[in-house]
Amino acid sequence: MELAGILIGLALLVWLAYRGWSVLLLAPAAAMLAAALSGEPMLAHWTQTFMQNAARFVAQFFPLFLLGALFGKLMEDSGAVRSIAAFLTDKLGARRAMFAVVLGGTLVTYGGVSLFVAFFVLAPMAHALFREANIPVRLMPAAIALGTSTFTMSAMPGTPAIQNAIPMPFFGTTPFAAPGLGLMASAIMLGTGLWWLSWREAQARHAGHGYAEQEVWDKAPDPTVVRERASVAREFDPAEIEQGHRNDVLPGIVTAALPLLVVIAGNFVMNVIVFPRLDASFLAQPEWGGITLQSVAGVWGVCVALASAILVLVALQWRRLPALRKTMDAGANASVLPIMCTASLVGYGGVIAALPGFEVVRDWVLSIDGGPLVSLALSANLLAAITGSASGGLTIALDALGPAYVSLAAQHGIDPALMHRVAVIASGTLDSLPHNGAVVTLLAVCGSTHRESYLDIVMTSIVSALIALVAVIVVGSLLGTF
Template identity: 70%
Template sequence: MGLAAGLLGILLGLGLLIALAYRGWSVLLLAPVAALIAALLSGEPLLAHWTQTFMGSAATFIGQFFPLFLLGALFGKLMEDSGAVASIADFMTKTLGTKRAILAVVLAGAIVTYGGVSLFVALFVIAPMAGALFRAADIPRRLMAPAIALGTFTFTMMALPGTPAIQNAIPMPFFGTTPFAAPGLGIIASAIMLGFGLWWLARQETLARRGGEGFGADHGVPDAGALTETTLRERASTAREFDPAEIAHGHQSEAHPPIAIAVLPLGLVIIVNLVMSFLVLPRLDFAFLAEPRWGALSLASVSGVWSVAVALAVAIVATVALNWRRLPKLRETMDAGANASVLPIMGVASLVGFGAVVAALPAFALVRDWVLSIGGGPLVSLAVATNILAALTGSASGGLTIALDALGGTYMKLAAEIGMDPALLHRVAVMSAGTLDSLPHSGAVVTLLAVCGATPRQSYRDIVMVAIVGAILALVAVIVLGSLFGSF
């Protein structure tokens, strides 16, 4: 079969994957079926692609990143059940009060997610806080979701140096970078996203007050049990690294820790990550990694993942030690946290397997050539490719891994030819994955709206402004600055 039939197969497979995943079908089933359709129309061997290409790539992804999914979900659940996340939310409420309700919600979300707490854990704790603050301040309920999105979906996931978000970890094995890649550019991007988002939300609040629009009817905040239906769960689990079905499991403490104890584990994540990345691992002898039994690896290909894993492990131990009495059912909490990591990583790994099959087809050369022909240099073409894949899959981590699996080596060669720091590729790739992944079919957006008791008609326009437009402005700034001055 020709390249035209192969390209048609890629488009049909991708269309099937998107359409049925949006309707709640499991990606675990859809991804291999879509991959086999693409292979069939390309005249490629089906079983070989399923067991070797698809499963081989999925297994590689699991082998690289399951420690981070596992530790991240476990840490988030411990922080939730110990009352630490609620303590931080309460502190922000009391400190900033109703006069700065939007800022309080944004900062509460930013603090917990930058410290390593999974997005869905943060949503279920911060949404009630936002509801109470917005009700007291008489701010329209429709602005809850965009305020939470600004604090949890944007700069803490893809720009702040050292963020332990899985999206920030994915480029590290491809580019040999650390979680602190291009820190100066990351800080500038974070300031743009935060500043633009706060400006927009303040503008909307002012317009609402002038129009006499208040909080509106109070329907309460849906509980976790009402938000774990199969359709929502499947879509949410490929969007972020925590299965929302496990929110209702475990045992949440009624007593909250003091704020100092609540934030200490979050600080440990950042500090230990920094120390491991720049002080500990570079000074140790890892020459043995070059041996075949360790995969003939370099330290640069694994050090980033190791740094984040150690940081999360230290934070987990600290959380348990500091909150021992507030975790009376520790085994149930830890079981729920561990279980919460399984469906997300399997879902994303399946997306990665689909991408690997597509990248192995002869017709993919047409797609690769088109991407590389985009004007503006490698940063622009990398941004476009990653944005498209994240948008189509509704998953930042899935879209990012597919893009880097298919094109990461090519971009590293281009960077070496023009003397570009791979850290710049890292930051652009991560930020690109975190822009159009917030389209309406994204599981994270669907879950956020459900948690806030809002409809897309009420809140989605403002989510677009704070989570997509602000992120694109920051991405453009990073590409321009990186092109002019390099990575810093």
């Protein structure tokens, strides 16, 4: 009955989440139902297990959600993201429309701009390019997804995405874990995705299909329509997109791009140069929790990088931010719902992991043929698919099984950096199923539908990532981490 309680609670969570119910309500309800069916005390699990796990996630990662959302909103309202998009449109033009859209998404998300901010800025750029190049709108969501939601989220060394930060406290790693393997995975995802999009574009041209054939989007949809589903997908609440004050006078490309470079450079300097030379022995004292620098260095590095970029952006763009307080308020507010929704999923996972029936699940996962890397990849994949959230699924997997994977890595001589990279790439594969909030939002913003565009999203976001994941596991197992 214990295992049945887990499965029934999970089915309730997935079904109602797909129908648009808030995870803030669903996660505790599903957890309490699973606890009740397992004969466990519900109220004790709600306050002592669910809330303790949710609160720990907030304590660990709220600074990243806050700074990431704030940086994204400042980049949007200052016109910096639109300036970068306009520059790429001008330089690459319609002849390279598909590549321009992918490159635009890559630059802004690897530079720390929130996913949903990128969606709402890149869609107008993509429409202009696709119209001039006469490319069907149905290919647009996949092109944007390839640049924003694949290798810059999970594979590129140093990416400030929250998914890349989650494994760091578990494995004692940095955002630059397994850089060579990350670059290899990025090349595979990018190459596979571009090949597919080029082939689909050629197919459309051969069939005589073009931009004008479809009813296309003329203005951004109401962000609140997809708000609840989107809130667990990444770190920005889409409802805050329209808040603040957007400047229509665009800055120069150097001024616009500089904060992105600060994020990348600051992250590298802190994690590769500063922290290895820092005496942080004081962290072992009880008042600091008796922790090690390795358990917090990765989060600290990204926080310093994002905070530095925010200061540089405000210093350079303050004239273009006449409503600075409103913009910063909107950015801060945009971080609250996503972290609370993700934390609720983490609390749900904590309750499930504490139930007697979970021992069966844990033993099955850890006994999967192929070793710890395959087992870790499958568990992160499965949980990300179920929750529709790479960050939520990855945190649940590592909260429940992280210590076991650390022990297995030591037994098998596996570098924790390799475990980190496999876990992050795995979380960014099946999270892009139809109920994923980012997918729902992207289709709405582009003016397309699942029927028209989802196959291409599968190929660019799921299949390409799965190929890269297999390659990383095989190469990492044979050659080790590099």
